[in-house]
Amino acid sequence: MQKWMRTMLIPAVAAVSILAAGCSSSSGQYVDGTYDGTGKGVKSDIKVAVEIKDEKIEAITVEEHKETQAMIDAAVENTIPEIIEKQTTEGVDALSGASGSSGGIIEAVTQALDQAKKKE
Numbered sequence: 001m002q003k004w005m006r007t008m009l010i011p012a013v014a015a016v017s018i019l020a021a022g023c024s025s026s027s028g029q030y031v032d033g034t035y036d037g038t039g040k041g042v043k044s045d046i047k048v049a050v051e052i053k054d055e056k057i058e059a060i061t062v063e064e065h066k067e068t069q070a071m072i073d074a075a076v077e078n079t080i081p082e083i084i085e086k087q088t089t090e091g092v093d094a095l096s097g098a099s100g101s102s103g104g105i106i107e108a109v110t111q112a113l114d115q116a117k118k119k120e
Helices: 002-026 069-086 099-116
Strands: 033-040 045-053 056-064
Touching (some): 033 099, 045 099, 069 099
Antiparallel strands (some): 033 045, 045 056
16 A cells, blocks of 8 residues: 555646746746836936736847947847847846946946845
8 A cells, every 4th residue: 555655646746846946947036017127328327118918028228328338239230139138137248348338338227127126
């Protein structure tokens, strides 16, 4: 009888564990909506809007800045796609040659994401 119980109990526990793990990893960490953030660039504040859809970062747009256009363009082309790919600003480094502008974007997005995080 004990052998039969172990044979049935182990797969049941494994199935419950898999289901529980699947539930927690499938949900995003953000609340849907659009969130604004501001970061310090070289010449000005950089204002961004971060759109969260299906609990994930969908889009990031630079709304306002007075940075050198070439620097902001480089930061937008490189930094924003990396943030969207990673779904966080953690581990995203400022872009060499445009570190002030990309750092300002990272700071602004971090501020916006802080507002968008799910409260537990």
